[in-house]
Amino acid sequence: MANDESEAGADAPAGGFVQLLTPDGERVDSVTTAEGVTYSVDFTDDEYRELYKDLVTVRRLDAEATALQRQGELGIWASLLGQEAAQVGSGRALRPQDMAFPTYREHGVLYTRGIDPIMPFGLFRGVDQGGWDPNEFKFNTYTIVIGSQTLHATGYAMGITMDGKTGSPDGEAVIAYFGDGATSQGEVNESFVWSGVFNAPIVFFCQNNQYAISEPLERQTRIPLYRRAAGYGFPGVRIDGNDVLATFAVTRAALDNARNGQGPTLIEAYTYRMGAHTSSDDPTRYRIASEVESWKAKDPISRLKAFLTKQQVADDTFFGEVDESARKLALDLRERVLAMPDPQPVTMFDNVYPHGSPEVDAQRQQFADYQASFEGSGH
Amino acid sequence: MAEKITLGKALNHGLRRSLESDSKVVIMGEDVGKLGGVFRITDGLQKDFGEDRVIDTPLAEAGIVGTAVGLAIRGYRPVCEIQFDGFVFPAYNQIVAQVAKMYFRSLGNVRLPIVIRIPYGGGIGAVEHHSESPEAYFAHTPGLKVVTCSNPADAYVMIQQAIASDDPIVFFEPKRRYWEKGDVDLDVDLAGAYPLHASRVAREGSDATVIAYGPMVRVALDAAAAAEEDGRSLEVIDLRTLSPLDLGPVYDSVRRTGRAVVVHEAPGNLGMGSEIAARITEECFYSLEAPVLRVTGYDTPYPAARVEEEYLPDLDRVLDAVDRSFGW
Numbered sequence: 001m002a003n004d005e006s007e008a009g010a011d012a013p014a015g016g017f018v019q020l021l022t023p024d025g026e027r028v029d030s031v032t033t034a035e036g037v038t039y040s041v042d043f044t045d046d047e048y049r050e051l052y053k054d055l056v057t058v059r060r061l062d063a064e065a066t067a068l069q070r071q072g073e074l075g076i077w078a079s080l081l082g083q084e085a086a087q088v089g090s091g092r093a094l095r096p097q098d099m100a101f102p103t104y105r106e107h108g109v110l111y112t113r114g115i116d117p118i119m120p121f122g123l124f125r126g127v128d129q130g131g132w133d134p135n136e137f138k139f140n141t142y143t144i145v146i147g148s149q150t151l152h153a154t155g156y157a158m159g160i161t162m163d164g165k166t167g168s169p170d171g172e173a174v175i176a177y178f179g180d181g182a183t184s185q186g187e188v189n190e191s192f193v194w195s196g197v198f199n200a201p202i203v204f205f206c207q208n209n210q211y212a213i214s215e216p217l218e219r220q221t222r223i224p225l226y227r228r229a230a231g232y233g234f235p236g237v238r239i240d241g242n243d244v245l246a247t248f249a250v251t252r253a254a255l256d257n258a259r260n261g262q263g264p265t266l267i268e269a270y271t272y273r274m275g276a277h278t279s280s281d282d283p284t285r286y287r288i289a290s291e292v293e294s295w296k297a298k299d300p301i302s303r304l305k306a307f308l309t310k311q312q313v314a315d316d317t318f319f320g321e322v323d324e325s326a327r328k329l330a331l332d333l334r335e336r337v338l339a340m341p342d343p344q345p346v347t348m349f350d351n352v353y354p355h356g357s358p359e360v361d362a363q364r365q366q367f368a369d370y371q372a373s374f375e376g377s378g379h
Numbered sequence: 380m381a382e383k384i385t386l387g388k389a390l391n392h393g394l395r396r397s398l399e400s401d402s403k404v405v406i407m408g409e410d411v412g413k414l415g416g417v418f419r420i421t422d423g424l425q426k427d428f429g430e431d432r433v434i435d436t437p438l439a440e441a442g443i444v445g446t447a448v449g450l451a452i453r454g455y456r457p458v459c460e461i462q463f464d465g466f467v468f469p470a471y472n473q474i475v476a477q478v479a480k481m482y483f484r485s486l487g488n489v490r491l492p493i494v495i496r497i498p499y500g501g502g503i504g505a506v507e508h509h510s511e512s513p514e515a516y517f518a519h520t521p522g523l524k525v526v527t528c529s530n531p532a533d534a535y536v537m538i539q540q541a542i543a544s545d546d547p548i549v550f551f552e553p554k555r556r557y558w559e560k561g562d563v564d565l566d567v568d569l570a571g572a573y574p575l576h577a578s579r580v581a582r583e584g585s586d587a588t589v590i591a592y593g594p595m596v597r598v599a600l601d602a603a604a605a606a607e608e609d610g611r612s613l614e615v616i617d618l619r620t621l622s623p624l625d626l627g628p629v630y631d632s633v634r635r636t637g638r639a640v641v642v643h644e645a646p647g648n649l650g651m652g653s654e655i656a657a658r659i660t661e662e663c664f665y666s667l668e669a670p671v672l673r674v675t676g677y678d679t680p681y682p683a684a685r686v687e688e689e690y691l692p693d694l695d696r697v698l699d700a701v702d703r704s705f706g707w
Contacts, residue, residue: 101449131486134452141485145476151442152477155449155457162405162431162455187472190442197437351487352521354545359623360521 009240011298015224017238017270020245023298025306031246033237039249045313051244052308053322054088055301058108060326061117064334065107065124069279073337074124078105082242082274085300086207088112089247090269093255094175096138101153101176104130104142105207109177113139117329121337128343131351147185150176150204154191157200157258166201171259174202175251181212183228184220192232192266201258203251204229204266207241209273214286226268234264241269242300272298345371381564387557389531390420392565393538394458398428401456404542407434407443408460408496417462418498418557440470444495448477451491458542464499465508471516478547479522490545494538498554499527500594500644501676501691504684511681512645514593517549518622518654525622526575527551529596531561533573533619540575551621553594576620578628584614587638587701590629590655592618595642595692602697613701621651629655630662637668638704642692647675669707672700 009019018039020028030040043051062080069077080087087108094100100109104123111117115137123130123142134140143149153176165172182188183206195202208225210217221228229236237254239246247269254265272295276283308314349364384392397404406421412435415422425433436443440461447457461467467474474495481489501510518525524546528534534552541548573579581596582603591599596617603613614632618624633639639659641652656671674692682690 128486129480129484131484131488133485133488136488140452141481141489143477145472148445148473148477151445151473152449152452154442155446155451156453157449158446159450159453159455162450163453186469187441187445190437190439190445193437193439194442194446351483351485353524354482354487354490357524357623358625 012240013224013238013270015238017240018246018250019240019243020249021243021303021307023242023303025303025310027245027307035235037253039246039253041245041249043245048304048308048313049318051088051092051248052301052304052314053325054092054108054112055084055244055304056322057326057329058088058111059084059301060323060330061111061333062107064330065121066275066279068334068337069124074121074279075126077124077279078277079275079279080105080108082272082295082300083207083209084108085244086241086247086269086271089244090175090205090251090267093248093251095173095255097170097172098255099134099138099140099153099156099172099174101140101149101156101174102142103146103149103177103179103182104144105179106142106177110139113137115139117333118336121340125337125340127340147178147182147188150178150182150188150191151194153202154194154200157195157202158198160201161198166259167261169256169260171201171261173255173258174200175205175255176202177205177207179212180206180208180210180217180220180225181215182206183225192229192264195264196232196234199261199263201261202264203254203258204264205251206266206268207271208268209271211273211277211283211287213277213281224268226266229266234266236266236268238268238270241271242298242303244300244304380566381562383560384531384563385558385560386528386531386534386553387418387420389535389561389563390538390552391422391424392563393535394421395424395427397458397539397542398424398432401543403454404456404458405432405434405450406458406460407436407447409436409438409443409462411435411460416460418554420496420552420557421460440466441473444470444473444478444493447493448473448481448491451493452489456492456542458494458496461495461497463509464497464511464513467497467513470495474517474523474549475520479520483522491547492542492545493547494541494550495548496550496552498557499551500553500555501681501687502555502594504687506684507681510687512643512676514549514551514621515645515650518651522547523622524548524576524620525551526620527553527593528619529553529556529581529593529617531559531563535563535565536567536569536572537575537619539569540572543569544575551593555594556597559597576623576625578616578618578620578625580614580628580632581617582613582615584612584636586612586636587640587704588614588616588629588632588636589640589642589697589701590616590618591642592621592651595644598692598694599642599697602694602701605694606698606701611701624655624658626655626658626662629659633659633663634666637666638701639667639671640674640697640700640704641671642674642697644676644691646678647673648678650675669704672704674700
């Protein structure tokens with residue numbers, strides 16, 4: 001990539017990445033890759049401020065969820081801490097007609113789709129398994145088995161082509177989220193094959209947060225992940241995943257290529273999971289404090305804040321308002337999570353089959369009778 | 380008008396009619412297009428419906444089922460062909476963890492009207508992985524429905540009913556019966572046809588009940604014919620649906636006969652016969668004159684072709700079990 005000789009990208013891994021905002025908050029006007037593709041953004045002051053607000057909000061909501069988990073109100077939480085730019089940048093790059101297939105960590109993408117942030121909390125609180133209508137929100141249900149959703153995304157993208165909804169700027173595109181660990185899954189590699197041979201309108205968005213629970217990237221790959229795309233016959237681009245501007249620019253371009261009929265792109269968003277894999281994990285067992293500190297210096301929010309301050313696009317009043325707004329949203333979220341009712345046990349028999357099943361119906365009745373047999377017995 | 384056609388051709392006609400009646404139906408699998416499938420079940424369909432409706436896929440079973448999930452979310456009705464029973468396992472994760480659970484997970488918001496066709500069973504002299512009977516794995520999985528046909532008339536109707544259903548269905552095809560002929564009414568009105576998830580008495584009898592499905596129905600019927608010569612009247616029930624089971628006709632029969640023998644090719648240990656025997660025991664305990672007996676494949680990997688005749692339940696083993704039941 002092209003930014004090896006500039007100051008920008010000094011923090012890039014070997015091979016470089018697309019960066020439009022340095023960790024110090026310096027803007028890079030545009031980046032041209034070795035393949036001759038130029039990336040840039042052209043945001044208004046308002047749009048910059050909105051991006052900042054998104055980043056702060058999703059981090060604050062995430063912190064609230066982590067607190068709720070520690071207080072015993074969530075069974076588990078998969079924190080996005082450190083990955084806000086990758087999620088907000090790619091999520092904001094989606095057009096309304098685009099479809100997203102998340103893992104279980106894309107709370108920031110969910111937020112950018114305009115979805116009530118409480119939606120995935122049924123899953124993490126144990127009230128349901130994360131149930132919503134993917135087609136209503138253009139955001140599929142969370143998928144927990146690593147990598148499986150990339151095939152669903154590919155099939156959906158094939159359907160877009162079959163519907164004749166590609167080949168124009170109004171076309172539809174799909175984004176499939178997954179992590180560095182998932183790139184070792186056979187199903188993810190199959191989704192690359194299928195997308196390639198069917199020229200599916202899809203963007204594979206890999207958040208390389210450096211760890212698959214405890215296993216470092218070196219256990220998943222011998223080459224930088226974005227370079228794998230070449231073997232499947234489509235472009236691969238590595239971006240600074242902590243740079244919301246580069247993330248937006250590259251994802252928007254890849255999605256537009258897809259909707260125009262130019263097929264898939266693999267984006268590797270180079271980032272870092274600042275927290276644990278989930279609330280059940282202890283990262284001190286497998287990574288050192290200095291590494292975490294070095295990534296803190298690349299924080300996605302502080303770099304945008306530094307830029308906005310330097311450019312006098314925002315001041316302390318604005319930052320204070322954003323913090324206050326995020327705090328209110330988080331408190332509201334907390335109250336509503338705490339108010340989520342436990343499901344009635346008999347509802348476990350619901351939604352097993354669209355057309356129902358006499359066997360499930362019989363067990364539902366047996367269960368109801370069994371429950372009723374305790375009534376008045378003091379159990 | 381009834382025509383005498385093979386079970387394979389009946390499936391082909393059924394698939395054709397589904398493609399005609401619903402533009403969202405797509406067929407996908409390995410070699411299903413130009414070649415018409417290794418068993419020619421999809422013969423001529425790509426030529427008539429195009430490469431977007433009958434899709435030759437990359438050679439990846441997880442990919443076939445996984446992309447079918449996405450197509451279904453998009454509003455399509457994919458019919459996936461798994462080339463052979465023993466090749467379904469790369470797709471097992473997608474079938475069991477995704478196809479089966481999506482409706483439940485999404486609180487009823489996502490229907491996956493996917494049919495996964497699997498030619499299954501032995502008796503064709505094949506190499507390893509081409510003769511297995513993996514139905515119990517799928518019948519054990521909540522969220523999937525599992526059916527199997529035993530004759531051309533059922534094949535023609537059941538494949539269309541399965542495709543029209545919004546439930547995800549694993550459709551097992553008795554591959555060694557693909558070439559057996561029977562009368563099929565190609566103009567049958569699906570609305571009035573025998574229900575998909577219902578078993579059926581294939582032959583009436585009064586002395587013992589033989590329960591079979593798929594390729595073993597023929598064996599059971601042959602056994603019943605032979606038993607008749609010995610003066611024993613066997614009732615044969617074709618289960619047709621393995622999940623959910625429809626055991627009402629079985630209970631009715633066993634309450635009359637007092638004796639039940641379950642027959643399948645799959646290994647006996649935790650096979651369909653185990654569940655059926657348990658349920659008959661629970662429902663018909665006081666009617667039973669003998670324990671429910673099972674005639675099954677053995678608990679070994681499917682053996683080499685030159686010994687498969689000894690592995691597979693046949694007429695003699697069924698009659699032997701009937702004898703043992705009467706000897707109780």
